[in-house]
Amino acid sequence: MNYLNSSAMLMAGTLLAFHASAQEAAPSIPPLNDSTSGAMRSFNPAVSAIVDMYYYHEGSEEGLSHMKEEMAGFGGHGHDEEHEHGGKENGFNLNHVELTFSAEVDNYFKALANVAVSEDGAEIEEAWAETTGLPWGLQAKAGKFYSNFGYINAQHTHMWDFSDQPLIYELSLGEHGLNDKGVQLSWLAPTPVYLLFGAEIFQGDNEMMYVQEESDDLPENDGPRLGVGWVKLAPFQFEKSELQLGLFGASGSHQEIHEEGGATNNYDGVNWFAGADVVYKFDSGKAYGQGDATIQAEYFYRNKDLDLQNGTGSLTGAQDGYYIQGTYGILPRWRAGLRWEQVGLTNEEQEPGEDKEEFGESWRASAMLDFRPSEFSQVRFQLNNGDYDLGDEGVENAWEAFVQLTFSIGAHGAHRF
Template sequence: MIVPLIGAVLALLCLGPAAGAQVRDDTQDLLRTMRAELQAERAAREVMATELAIEREARRALEQRVGELEAARAGDGIEDQLRTLIEPGAFETAPARTSFASDFNPAIGVFADSVIEAGNASEKLGEDGDRFSLREIEMDIRAPISPWAEGVLVVAYEDAGAGETETRIEEAYIDLQAGDLLDLDTDAQAKVGRFRAPFGATNRLHTHDLIQTDRPYAVQNILGEEGIVGDGIELTLPVSHRETEDGRGRTSTAHIALVNGELLAREESALGVQADDAGVELDSDSPIFLARWSEFWELDELSDVEFGVSYLRNVGDDAVQTDAGTDIEPEIYAFDATWRSDSDESGVGGWVVQSEVIHSELDFGNTAAGDLPTGDESAHGHYIVAQRQMSPNTYAGLRYGKSDSIAGDAEVTDISPFVSWYPDEFFRIRLQGQHLDVDDSSSGDESVTRVFLQFTWNIGAHQPHPYWVNR
């Protein structure tokens, strides 16, 4: 305010009467504008003050009404009677729990999974067998990082066989409430970072959450021994929810993801393992697209069924490349269904029945890379597993499955009975038998029989994520 006035005075002195008149007019305009703005602001404040006064009055009236009602109630003496019957301390309000700066620390949970294996797998398949293995230690760290986002980090230490171990980031993502963040009327959520891919029924599960000791062979042979994990972005879209006349929910959900081609090109994937066996290294220069649609239906109070359809394909031709310069174009489909039923409140007699069919189509091109095949290769795998709760803490089940290798000649048939016992919330012991018939046109047929004794335990608070998803 001062500066323009001083400027105007100086201008009058320096530029003479004509220029001074012009500046004076401008100053008058400026003053008029500022006065008008000030008046408008004062008016707005008056409106707000009036509204605030009305709200305060309404609140005061409400408080007064409550006071009157409570006084009237006390008038019949019943409150006094109650005070003679109840200890005085019960009428006091407990102090609020003290918070500490450390409350901002993330929730941490550690899962350890130890497996003892005995059988003839080492002799027949050349795998590490007849050994004790601290198969995996998984540290799950998570915390809200803003009103719209949660950060998740899952670090895994794994037994890589032959006395080797490796530590890797299994998942590291930010889970965004996209609608809130962008102020959109949507409940869509986004994951950005590294995450287990939304494909099929079991790929999302971490090893310690599996219903059996190992993943079904359809998953192991077509996706990977530990499933598929990718770096990218995923959107979860709640598509619809409706209730039937008897109040049963019918919910449709879509997931779409775009992840780096390393999803299939990394060493741990089934394709990566096949390429390694064929003396070929894989790389990626473009992403892979995944989508999953699931239908969840509540059948009655204690049972439900979920169906899912999943799809994966390369976006660019070089989503999966060999070091020989050839491209592999993958396309993988899956259909899964899971039925859960608790026969009573304690779940005893309850069932989980799950089945999944996975089919892959790979185009290796016409030029051979190492010992990898050329042309189109398809592989097919399926399994069905049933688990029954035998007592409050004991579950027994059986899995049957059959699967081709994603790019090899072997076909594996698997029968695996298992019993899981949960002595308490944080500890599980599982015994699993397994009989495999391996039909390999290149190396002959083999039968493998083995037993796993698995100990899984958890350290930490309940917080990180739900335990024992298949209980």
């Protein structure tokens, strides 16, 4: 992983230096000084707080978050005591309060810091600076941020069209998706159609797919340990609708500890994933979102190949999944949506010296209805029903219901496509 390390440093250093020198003192226009946008307001960062809470009920005996850890091929791999915070409790839940600060830093960078405060403490979701003046369609970003692969990964929870994450994301990357410390370079190609390429190098600290275990029997891999690449294409320039297609892939270091029957097996190796995403949005032109429609879908395949450290042989596995969802503005300010998901169409694992095991697939169907009294508040009702393949314990069906309330105070946010 040394090449990753040095190339990342080189890339970041060169870009930043070039960036600063490339912008000679351009004549600038003094900001408007009307009665309301005084100097104080324009220098302060935009501040907003988004509160996300929900009432939740699920009907399984075992507890759905526990079931998800047991899911054949996806579930727990040794350390089960860690991710307690991911579980939703029946009853009232305060997901988190998201505090966001953003501003132009200077003539060269813009920056954003986003802290998610929950009852268990505060967590830095994002803290990054991004260049604003690189030439040739380039843009560089450094800090902690959401990877821009796929479509839903880069979105904050309040931007999702459903109250919960797609199953494949939750099972592969955990509740935060791929959110890590690193650098990103993206390039808007000078083509007549929208074509955006991105490369990211991350520390590789994901809680599910890019784990570094603490054990004397495992090598200590230096960071950065994860590389991601993606491309997005918007081939048409329709007046009322937009279609965006994407491809992505990532590869990085991963470790697992398996404890079975008193024996401890330590594995170290590579996990990679690849997939495709598509999103279509239609703007009806009517007021209050009536008649607007979105369709989005993502497919995700992951493959791991880990070497046994205390012996010979390797642990290999492959899982996949997809979701497809659509929403439609049925009335002014009201949207209805449907989502269908499957995981484990490919679902296999092979441990050293054993036969390859094939596991079954799981599915989930969801329906939601949301109401937005204004741009700053939203109430959402959602029902999920799914069959979860728990391996030896068989398939279990579970219902879930959400009533979610999201509201935002402070600066008027702007959302990306």
